[in-house]
Amino acid sequence: MSRSLARxxxxxxxxxxxxxxxxxxxxxxxxxxxxxxxYWLAAVLGGGPTVRWGHPWGGIVFAxxxxxxxxxxxxxxxxxxxxxxxxxxxHKYAMNEEEGLPEPGRFNAGQKMLFWVQSACALLLFASxxxxxxxxxxxxxxxxxxxxxxxxxxxxxxxxxxVHVYMGLLVVPGALHGMVRxxxxxxxxxxxxxxxxxxxxxx
Amino acid sequence: MAVVAKxxxxxxxxxxxxxxxxxxxWNDNGFRISGFxxxxxxxxxxxxxxxxxxQFNEVERPDGHxxxxxxxxxxxxxxxxxxxKACPAPGAIFRHENGTVDFDHDKCIGCGYCITGCPFDIPxxxxxxxxxxxxxxxxxxxxxxxxxxxxxxxxxNCLTFxxxxxxxxxxxxxxxxxxxxxxxxxxxxxxxxxGGTNVLYxxxxxxxPVQYGLPADPHISWTVSLWKGPxxxxxxxxxxxxxxxxxxxxxxxxxxxxxxxxxxx
Numbered sequence: 001m002s003r004s005l006a007r008x009x010x011x012x013x014x015x016x017x018x019x020x021x022x023x024x025x026x027x028x029x030x031x032x033x034x035x036x037x038x039y040w041l042a043a044v045l046g047g048g049p050t051v052r053w054g055h056p057w058g059g060i061v062f063a064x065x066x067x068x069x070x071x072x073x074x075x076x077x078x079x080x081x082x083x084x085x086x087x088x089x090x091h092k093y094a095m096n097e098e099e100g101l102p103e104p105g106r107f108n109a110g111q112k113m114l115f116w117v118q119s120a121c122a123l124l125l126f127a128s129x130x131x132x133x134x135x136x137x138x139x140x141x142x143x144x145x146x147x148x149x150x151x152x153x154x155x156x157x158x159x160x161x162x163v164h165v166y167m168g169l170l171v172v173p174g175a176l177h178g179m180v181r182x183x184x185x186x187x188x189x190x191x192x193x194x195x196x197x198x199x200x201x202x203x
Numbered sequence: 204m205a206v207v208a209k210x211x212x213x214x215x216x217x218x219x220x221x222x223x224x225x226x227x228x229w230n231d232n233g234f235r236i237s238g239f240x241x242x243x244x245x246x247x248x249x250x251x252x253x254x255x256x257x258q259f260n261e262v263e264r265p266d267g268h269x270x271x272x273x274x275x276x277x278x279x280x281x282x283x284x285x286x287x288k289a290c291p292a293p294g295a296i297f298r299h300e301n302g303t304v305d306f307d308h309d310k311c312i313g314c315g316y317c318i319t320g321c322p323f324d325i326p327x328x329x330x331x332x333x334x335x336x337x338x339x340x341x342x343x344x345x346x347x348x349x350x351x352x353x354x355x356x357x358x359x360n361c362l363t364f365x366x367x368x369x370x371x372x373x374x375x376x377x378x379x380x381x382x383x384x385x386x387x388x389x390x391x392x393x394x395x396x397x398g399g400t401n402v403l404y405x406x407x408x409x410x411x412p413v414q415y416g417l418p419a420d421p422h423i424s425w426t427v428s429l430w431k432g433p434x435x436x437x438x439x440x441x442x443x444x445x446x447x448x449x450x451x452x453x454x455x456x457x458x459x460x461x462x463x464x465x466x467x468x
Contacts, residue, residue, distance in 0.1 A: 033291040033314065035435065048292050048312030049333065096456050135315025136328040143319040147289070148426040148434070155438040159445045166449040173461040187462030194463075 004183040005200060013182055015069050022062035027158050029055040034151060056133045063126045070119050076106060077116065083109035106196040114164055121157035124149055206302035207345060208367035208401040209354060210374055211275050213415055214381055214389075215361040218257055218273035220245060225356035226255035226277075229341065249276070251329035254338040255353055258416040274404070274415040275353070275362070278325045278338035280304045283398035285423035288431050289320030302367065302401050303340040311335055322397060322421035340401070370403055377405045396422030 008016070029051045032041035042051045079087075082102035086093070086109040092101055093110065107115070131138050131146040138146075168175045172192060178184040189197035223245060227233060232252040237245055244259045260272040284304045290296045295310035296317060306326075313333035317326045326335045341351035349355070350364040363370060374391040381389035390409025393399050406412060412419050 033312075034438065036291065036293045039291070039293055042292075042312075048295075048310070052312040052314050052333075094452070094456070096459050132315075135318045136330070140319070140324070144424045144426045147316065147319050148430050151430060151438065152434060155434075155441050159441045162442070162445045162449065166453075170449075170453055171458055173458050185462060187464070191460055191463035 004185055005189055005197070006182060007178045007184045007189075008182045010182065012069075012072065013179060015065050015072070016179055019062060019065045019069060022058050022065060023157075023161060026055060026058040026062055027154070027161070029058060030151075030154055031158075034154075056129060059125065059129050063122060066119065066122045073115060074119075077112045079109060079112055083112060086110075087113070103194040104192070104196070105199065106193060108193070114160055117160050118157060121153050121160070124153040125157065128153065205366040205368070206401065207340075207365065208280075208302070208370045208403055209340065209351060210363040210365075210370040210403045210405070212361045212363070212374075212377055212405040213272065213274050214377075214386070214405060214407045215359045216257070216273045216275065217359055217361075218243065218259060218271070219358060220257050221356040221358060222275060222353035222362065223253075223255050223257060225352040226338075227253070229344070229352035230254065230339075249325060249327055249337075251327040251336040254278070254336065260414060260416050262414040270414075272415050274417070276416055277353075277402065278304065278340070279323050279397070280338075280340055280401035281322075281397040282400065283423070285320035285322055285397065285427060286317035286326055287320075288423060289316040289427055291316060299342055299346075301345065303342050303345070304401075305339050305342050306335060306337065308332070308334045308336075320423060320427050322418060322423060367401060367403075374403050374405050378409070381405070381407055392417060394418075394421050396420050 025045075028041055029045055031038050032045065032051055033039075033055075039048075042048045045051050046054070086102050086104065089101055090110060092098065093108075128146040128150040131142045132150055135143060168179065174184060174188045175192075178188070186197065189200075227235070232254070235246070235250070235253055238247065240247060242259050242261070244257070246253055246256055249256055254277055256276045258272075258274050258276050260274065262270045262272055264270050280303055282302075284296070284298070287296045287298070287304065291314060292310050292312045295307055295312065296304065297307060298304055311334040313328060313335065315326075315328050315335065317335055318324075318328065326337045328335050341349070341353075344351060345364070354362040354364040363373065371391070371393070374393075378389045378391050386407040388408045388410040390406060392404035392406050392409060392412055392415075404412075404415070404417065406415055406417075408414065
């Protein structure tokens with residue numbers, strides 16, 4: 001039996017990294033306009049007018065890719081009874097004391113929550129961002145709502161992604177390799193997604 | 204330098220539009236074709252290349268007659284300017300020493316946030332240059348001691364340019380005269396919701412500015428104030444908190460075990 005397990009298909013990985021790159025571009029260009037103290041980011045990314053032009057297009061790419069990810073993964077991201085129990089005791093997971101926690105399947109409840117939060121944020125960012133893209137054509141009430149919704153949602157989305165990146169890069173060794181090459185070891189699966197390991201092994 | 208202002212005495216405006224022509228000419232905005240909507244107003248509203256409009260507001264009076272309230276409409280050069288508050292590009296919207304709010308088009312990025320920030324709906328985005336334009340109070344004239352082009356052209360002295368403190372006195376005196384003449388609600392329009400404006404109006408009926416095409420109680424939208432105020436702190440705390448939290452988490456708990464026995468049964 002092979003030591004490695006197929007975890008993410010090529011399509012899943014391609015979509016994930018397309019989303020990652022477009023998110024980072026949209027986040028950095030967005031942050032450059034968030035505060036004048038971060039306006040130097042705009043200079044690094046091509047100047048103010050370039051940032052103003054590119055940010056919506058980065059957002060469009062992200063929205064399209066995230067739409068694909070949503071359709072692909074939504075079915076697997078439903079929270080079951082085990083997930084709710086896991087979430088209630090997620091402080092144990094944060095302290096690396098997984099004993100007694102329900103065993104996660106392909107995605108743990110934290111990953112599922114990230115999925116739903118990011119999907120909701122993407123929807124709000126897309127809708128409010130589209131309004132802000134065309135200020136001369138939009139009614140003032142929509143613009144007034146959008147200038148508040150867009151940054152407020154972005155704060156949630158960026159904070160969520162910061163946690164996601166931290167966990168993927170540092171907290172769970174081997175996770176990055178799984179998302180880059182699509183493979184994980186059986187030992188890794190046993191440590192982090194034991195229910196998924198059992199299910200895939202049965203097949 | 205004293206803060207300067209422009210006073211518009213609506214009671215003496217005859218709707219000749221000389222100020223519109225002077226504005227177009229001085230600012231090189233040129234001739235502009237408008238649509239015809241069945242009234243005497245030259246254009247429906249302001250545009251990126253049209254910064255000064257005489258509105259012909261038709262208002263029904265209590266006696267049943269129609270009053271024609273002609274009122275000049277342009278940037279108000281607010282003391283608390285919503286466009287400046289909303290602008291993300293440092294220096295793109297700035298205030299001259301004399302109080303005039305002006306745009307630096309080399310720095311403008313065309314995001315249009317100022318359109319949302321302005322309670323008077325003044326700044327307009329050019330579809331050609333993707334920059335925003337509005338009345339500059341002829342800062343290129345006033346800086347060398349000339350009065351704005353619109354004031355220069357006005358044939359009835361309806362427009363006055365000068366030190367703001369002087370104009371406030373002149374406006375109050377004129378309102379007093381109008382009241383003595385029977386316009387019992389005559390008054391000065393200098394809305395405090397935006398900290399006052401550097402364009403002042405004398406209105407024959409100040410109890411209802413809307414009949415002259417002016418908002419009754421203009422103020423910067425609360426969403427803009429929330430976005431540029433408390434939300435900024437919430438966001439900065441969220442970002443810094445997440446990063447510092449992750450650092451402390453890693454120092455305290457570190458990475459999880461990478462592999463576990465039992466994968467190869």
